[in-house]
Amino acid sequence: MKKLVLAVAVVALLFAGCKKDSADKFKTDLAGRWEISKIEPVSSLPLVVSGDYYDFKSGEDDIVEIRRGGNTQSGTYSPIVGNEINITIGAKLYNCKVSVLDGNRLEFTSSGDGKTETVYLKR
Numbered sequence: 001m002k003k004l005v006l007a008v009a010v011v012a013l014l015f016a017g018c019k020k021d022s023a024d025k026f027k028t029d030l031a032g033r034w035e036i037s038k039i040e041p042v043s044s045l046p047l048v049v050s051g052d053y054y055d056f057k058s059g060e061d062d063i064v065e066i067r068r069g070g071n072t073q074s075g076t077y078s079p080i081v082g083n084e085i086n087i088t089i090g091a092k093l094y095n096c097k098v099s100v101l102d103g104n105r106l107e108f109t110s111s112g113d114g115k116t117e118t119v120y121l122k123r
Helices: 002-030
Strands: 032-040 053-056 063-068 071-080 084-089 092-101 105-112 115-122
Touching: 002 071, 002 092, 053 115, 063 084, 084 105
Parallel strands: none
Antiparallel strands: 032 053, 032 115, 053 063, 063 071, 071 084, 084 092, 092 105, 105 115
């Protein structure tokens, strides 16, 4: 019985360690400045202009800076295991489901503030 309890405890610790490593890698891959390629639907306001970006700052504060339509806002982001990000700007919460995250592309669908849009970013 003691061996069974020990085995279950070891497996649980391994799983918890892998989950944290996965979240840390996700946050590391996400960090940095991403240029907005496009946002769909195109009618989403504010419209994207040249130089617009998302900048996920690395560090314990999890600050995100978003320049869109020429206006810059700061907020916080929380990477969630399972390739999701919660972004809070002011009192508004946006849940973002990441579909692509590699060295040069980040794509996610954002839901919040009564709208859903797909954001395409590149480095």
